[in-house]
Amino acid sequence: MKGLEKAAEFVVAECIKRGADEAEAFVKSGEQTTVKVYQGEVELFTKSESRGMGVRVLADRKTGYAFSTVLDKTSLDGLVDDAIENARHCNPDEYAGLPEIFAEIPGDKPTSLLSTGFDSVDSKQKIDFATEMEATALKTDPMVIACEDTLYTDGKENVRLVNSKGFSGEYEHGAGFAYTSVLAGEKDDVMSGFAVMSGHDLTELDPVKIAEEAANQAVMLIGAESIKPRKTTVVFDPLVFIQIIMSISSAFSADAVQKGRSFLIGRRGKKIASENVTLIDDGSMPGGLGTAPFDDEGVPTQKTALIEEGVLTGLLYNSYSARKDRTNSTGNASRGSYKSTPGTSPTNLYVVPGVVSKEQLIKGIADGVFVISVQGLHAGVNAVTGQFSVGAGGILIEDGKLDHPVREITIASTLPDLLKNVVGICDDIRFISMGVNIGSPTIAIEGITVAGR
Amino acid sequence: MISEEVARSALKAALKKGGEFADLFAEERETTQATLEDGKVESFTSGVDSGAGLRVISKDSTFFTYTEVLSDSFITNTAAELAEAVTTPPGPDGGKQVILPEVLRSVRPGVIHKTRLSPSDVKRDEKAKILKRADEAARLVDPSVRQVTVSLSDVIKRVSIANSQGLFVRDTHVLTRLFVHVVATRAGNIKTGYEAPGIAGGYELFDEEEPDEIARKAAERAVGMLDAKPAPTGEMPVVLASGTSGVLFHEACGHGLEADAVRKGASVFAGKEGQMIAAEIVSAADDPTVPNRWGSFSFDDEGTAASKNVLIENGRMKGLMYDRMSAFQLHAEPTSNGRRQSFRFIPQPRMTNTYIMPGKDRPEDMFAGIKKGLYAVSLGGGEVNPATGDFVFGVTEGYLIENGEVKNPVEGAVLIGNGPRILLDIDRIADDLRFDTGMCGKGGQSVPAGTGQPTIRIKRLTVGGTGV
DSSP states (O other): OHHHHHHHHHHHHHHHHTTOSEEEEEEEEEEEEEEEEETTEEEEEEEEEEEEEEEEEEETTEEEEEEESOOSHHHHHHHHHHHHHHHHTSOOOTTOSOOSOOOOOOSSSOEEOOOTTGGGOOHHHHHHHHHHHHHHHHHHOTTEEEEEEEEEEEEEEEEEEEETTSOEEEEEEEEEEEEEEEEEEETTEEEEEEEEEEESSGGGOOHHHHHHHHHHHHHHTTTOBOOOOEEEEEEEOHHHHHHHHHHHGGGGBHHHHHTTOSTTTTOTTSBOSOTTOOEEEETTOTTOTTOOSBOTTSOBOOEEEEEETTEEOOOBOOHHHHHHTTSOOOSOEEOTTTTSOOEEOOSEEEEOOOSBOHHHHHHTOSEEEEEEEEEOHHHHBOTTTOEEEEEEEEEEEETTEEEEEEEEEEEEEEHHHHHHTEEEEBSOOEEEEESEEEEEOOEEEEEEEEEOO | OOOHHHHHHHHHHHTTTOOSEEEEEEEEEEEEEEEEETTEEEEEEEEEEEEEEEEEEETTEEEEEEESOOOHHHHHHHHHHHHHHOOOOOSTTTTOOOOOOSSOEEOOOSSOOOOSSOGGGSOHHHHHHHHHHHHHHHHHHOTTEEEEEEEEEEEEEEEEEEETTSEEEEEEEEEEEEEEEEEEEETTEEEEEEEOOEESSSTTHHHHSOHHHHHHHHHHHHHHGGGOEEOBOEEEEEEEOTTTTHHHHIIIIIGGGBHHHHHTTOSTTTTOTTSBOSOTTOOEEEOTTSTTOTTOOSBOTTSOBOOOEEEEETTEEOOOBOOHHHHHHTTOOOOSOEEOSSTTSOOEEOOSEEEEOOOSBOGGGGGTTOSEEEEEEEEEEEEEETTTTEEEEEEEEEEEEETTEEEEEEESOEEEEEHHHHHHHEEEEBSOOEEEEEEEEETTEEEEEEEEEOOEEEEEEEEEOSBO
């Protein structure tokens, strides 16, 4: 990684030399392996390495960006010129600039968040893992027809940030995830089930558990029918609620609130959710897949309560939005890739679990729907307007018991109502990391419009 | 760019340890993106993304890698490393030696989508002006317009594609798109609207429609929805306006006609070739040759020359969309549907511009006889389960139809149904085919996809809203 470090330092120094007031180089490099199996054979095996650099410059409070995957001297020269030229064409912004406070970097070795097992896992073990996942799903139930997609992937990444304010930091982290999607049923009644698990590497993943969960889900839905419209209590499976949290998380970014792009505008300090709801983002959480020593601007990560016992107590800040609100960055600056400009993103975001078990919770519900899959989240959930209506599949709850499977139903409400009407939070929190690490237990919400035919 | 000789030696190296097919996809992608928010040009980003993807196919297995260093030696080395990963299963036809042709033959395009005003000939000042014009036009629509985000992006992509069957293709592809997102607020009520036109071409995009006009439309959509009432719930006739609602056909039927889904039995259309799968008035095609449309190109990302592919003819299922892998597996010919997000991804069978062909009805005649129904003018993205054909779509702009007339806007409407069933339930098709743009996601990859549709009427469809 020495070459990349030199390149980053060179770019920052050149930017200043050519007239920039501040400059920052963000370098990401990494490697990734992906295995897909189908019918016992390797369907896809990919192994790749990648790296690239993104530059941010400030000149007269104007910000310019440029990126490149070509990192030779000529290209880096061009990169610097482009970034400065790009800045000239932006409007000045009094809040623009690099952060003031940076993470302390101990020693000159990169912080490693890699699990020890990472490098000891070879390609064959990864192939075996995926093969076992598929084989297990196929024999879980006689109704299982096939696994449509069975995938294992892992990778590690090295992040280096250098800026003209003297910050220079580097860390390595890694993550793996595996999923399978299963088809079960017969003729015109084929249902699909999906399960996914993420961890620091293969040793934290369980192929049997993933396979059985996906297979059971598909089998459970066989014979599902639509139902008549009603207003009822919906119990969300953790995997489903994780996806819902993902699609509303942008509303908690201070930038979105400042720019009127959040349904939470003007709600800070107010009660926005039922008292049992506490939502935390914690970039410093030990062992979290979204954990890092500093964010993508070099600011230390931290624990931030977004909702505390129903009250909106915090928002996620990067240095830009923090300056606007005269507060400190919460260490949530995120660049996604060296190609993107720094935005705001959660790190490890989770709903604090309750004490009841899922079984106890369902036992107490006279009439409701246990939702195990949702569709159309990106169209049906609008974090700006607060609109919420998505398609779903699951099991009817009648007199505290799981009854008949249902499909082709929509569940609709508004995001403020969803948060206010949470009536039960279970003890079974799960985390899934696909970009952002999100955790949720099983959650029950009343007063949701469920529509079918 | 990569020479023919380097490509040939890389393919040779990749096939050294086995495999029946290899290909190389080298790409240099120059992009610029400019974003305006809060009335300010907030960021200008430009960059170069380049590299090469190498693939070896051995029976039903694909081995893939990529490099971001486009030097000749690096490509050949990467190919040699890939060869080491190829674990050709032992068997009678395993490990068969592929004879590479002596020379790769250059293929000329059948159709060229000309760029009249290249992004590289448009100065940054001009791009900033486009952003500002859009912002101002949107804000003038109504005082309730609270936030306007405008983003302008362009791509110039140069590719070289070579394969072990002797093909060698060079191509330049240009994409330009404007995205305008508007937030309107009145008395605590927030609504959004957006427009995102784009073409396979350059800044002549704005000859078709000026930035001001695009922005006005987005703003009017957001402002109009402020008066929306809760959407009705239940089963009713639905009229889908021309243009954006083509995304429904794309999602609910198009994905099921992609050959990989059919091969795995993960499509409701598997085994139905030649059968009636739609009402007789329905014909549909996928066509990358439509001049300069968002999903158009001269070659797909496997070097197959663009051609029109009829999917449904008078209700009968006619063809599928293939990439090379699915064509090998199903003993068919590739249909110029092999597409990839970039050199970092493997090709998949993907739609290009997918559309329902125009019918004979007039758009204004579609509402006659509907007592209570929904007129969906704009659909947000949606999702479909290809195995069952079940789909869900959010309606971003919709109106109540009452006694044959279009009435008030409605909010929170979701269309939920089943792809094969709505194909059979289409009872009127108008003559007003229009195309729209989108980004289609599949298997973790996103590619530009055009969707097209005339105004159509569906006899019955379930609408989910909050108004019980």
